[in-house]
Amino acid sequence: MSQDLSPALAVRSESMALDSIRKDQLEDSAHLEDISVATSDMQAPEAPINWPTWKRNAQILMVAIHSMVCVFMAAGLIPGYEAMAEEYKISVPQASYLTSVQILILGIAPFFWIPITMRYGRYHIFIFSVLGTMVCNIGGVFCKTFGTQMATRAIAAWLISPPLGIGSGVVTELCYPEERARKLGWWTLLITLGIPGGAFINGFVVQHLGISWIFWIFAIINGAQLIAYLLVGDETLYVKDVYAAQEPRNGWSRLVPYRLDPRPFELQSFITPLFLGRYPRILIPGIAYGVEFAYANIAIIVETPLIFGEKFHFNAQQVGYQFVSIIIGSVIGEQVSGPMSDWFLRVLQRRKGHTIPADRLWLSYIGYGTVFTGLLVWGFQLEKATTWNVTPCIGMAIAAFGNQVLTTILISFAVDSHKEHSASIGVFINLCRQIYGFCGPFYFPDMYATLGLSGAAGVMCGIIAVVSLAPVLLIQLIDTKRQPRQY
Numbered sequence: 001m002s003q004d005l006s007p008a009l010a011v012r013s014e015s016m017a018l019d020s021i022r023k024d025q026l027e028d029s030a031h032l033e034d035i036s037v038a039t040s041d042m043q044a045p046e047a048p049i050n051w052p053t054w055k056r057n058a059q060i061l062m063v064a065i066h067s068m069v070c071v072f073m074a075a076g077l078i079p080g081y082e083a084m085a086e087e088y089k090i091s092v093p094q095a096s097y098l099t100s101v102q103i104l105i106l107g108i109a110p111f112f113w114i115p116i117t118m119r120y121g122r123y124h125i126f127i128f129s130v131l132g133t134m135v136c137n138i139g140g141v142f143c144k145t146f147g148t149q150m151a152t153r154a155i156a157a158w159l160i161s162p163p164l165g166i167g168s169g170v171v172t173e174l175c176y177p178e179e180r181a182r183k184l185g186w187w188t189l190l191i192t193l194g195i196p197g198g199a200f201i202n203g204f205v206v207q208h209l210g211i212s213w214i215f216w217i218f219a220i221i222n223g224a225q226l227i228a229y230l231l232v233g234d235e236t237l238y239v240k241d242v243y244a245a246q247e248p249r250n251g252w253s254r255l256v257p258y259r260l261d262p263r264p265f266e267l268q269s270f271i272t273p274l275f276l277g278r279y280p281r282i283l284i285p286g287i288a289y290g291v292e293f294a295y296a297n298i299a300i301i302v303e304t305p306l307i308f309g310e311k312f313h314f315n316a317q318q319v320g321y322q323f324v325s326i327i328i329g330s331v332i333g334e335q336v337s338g339p340m341s342d343w344f345l346r347v348l349q350r351r352k353g354h355t356i357p358a359d360r361l362w363l364s365y366i367g368y369g370t371v372f373t374g375l376l377v378w379g380f381q382l383e384k385a386t387t388w389n390v391t392p393c394i395g396m397a398i399a400a401f402g403n404q405v406l407t408t409i410l411i412s413f414a415v416d417s418h419k420e421h422s423a424s425i426g427v428f429i430n431l432c433r434q435i436y437g438f439c440g441p442f443y444f445p446d447m448y449a450t451l452g453l454s455g456a457a458g459v460m461c462g463i464i465a466v467v468s469l470a471p472v473l474l475i476q477l478i479d480t481k482r483q484p485r486q487y
Contacts, residue, residue: 072198101157110430114270122236165427184412344359
């Protein structure tokens with residue numbers, strides 16, 4: 001009997017997987033796998049792609065803010081390193097491990113969450129995520145030892161991490177091709193802003209309220225997220241057969257989780273995103289992004305309190321001011337990368353009659369050029385400064401501009417190349433970013449001390465050029481020589 005049912009279950013699972021593919025994912029692409037599926041089901045008004053614009057934008061903003069909070073919480077501890085070192089009787093480098101462990105967990109945890117969200121949907125997982133994290137942050141207020149605080153930070157990072165992996169999938173499910181880069185830009189920009197934003201805001205908090213209020217701020221943010229999900233959140237994973245079989249859910253009934261995908265959990269489900277490394281157009285953007293992000297963002301932000309504190313004797317609030325430059329640079333960079341990328345593709349479409357994902361990469365060279373310029377200005381100007389001046393911060397802003405351009409362009413290229421893996425691409429690229437970024441704080445101080453800030457900036461530019469820029473240039477040269485496959 002089980003043998004008779006197996007083919008039926010296989011067909012049903014395949015049908016449900018195909019139903020979850022939206023009509024805008026069937027556009028021509030140079031690397032999209034062959035897909036044969038009728039799109040008439042996606043005309044149903046309940047399908048997320050057909051929701052009102054305000055509702056689709058609300059879901060994208062909530063998942064983007066949720067992703068931002070993940071890194072906001074990790075970076076938000078940076079201004080409190082010295083106070084925590086004194087409170088917990090540890091050294092400042094040891095206090096920085098509270099951030100490092102979160103960076104590592106934020107890279108690994110999405111592998112655990114993505115199979116669960118694929119079977120139970122995103123909405124209920126997001127609610128559980130912010131509720132559980134809020135409890136951990138309240139617990140962090142009352143921690144009296146380094147060990148207990150480390151435990152709350154590790155658990156909170158694990159619980160808050162789901163959108164880092166599936167955010168790109170949610171955005172792709174809710175966007176048409178012509179708006180995808182702009183909406184992915186919302187997501188990537190808020191992730192980028194979460195790091196300097198956490199350090200900037202909590203510089204004031206540590207200086208005027210004390211370190212316990214860092215965790216109260218985190219808990220308040222989680223509470224606001226919970227309210228937003230309850231009021232305007234909805235399930236973005238659409239499976240036609242399951243939706244048709246369910247009774248309408250209103251009020252409190254919609255808060256009860258239910259199974260969307262009947263497939264059983266398997267070990268392979270939790271490591272599937274790792275296999276995306278076999279696709280060059282996912283592997284190369286992932287590594288390229290991880291390397292440039294580590295040096296154009298993490299290397300500057302994590303070490304800023306130590307460098308400015310030692311060189312200029314800044315307190316936590318004064319250190320926080322320096323992060324304004326990164327916020328400004330990132331915001332301006334997103335105005336260039338997202339809207340300009342979509343506009344650039346529309347122009348090429350009119351001129352050539354078609355576009356390929358690699359066309360986006362032309363704009364990445366703006367990002368690389370400004371990253372190199374920003375890092376060198378930051379390193380050379382900060383090394384020779386005897387009193388504070390604004391020039392190192394200008395370098396930080398230029399590097400942040402380039403980093404944001406590259407963030408949006410490289411992720412958009414990977415998603416456009418393999419939209420059938422859009423949700424898992426977020427997990428894979430997040431892993432590349434977090435693992436490489438996790439290693440940085442362990443050697444950044446020694447690199448700065450040995451080479452000086454100017455020498456370290458030069459070395460970082462060289463690594464980005466070899467490991468990030470060169471492979472991106474190579475894959476663009478290969479792709480632009482190919483004719484796009486038509487479906």
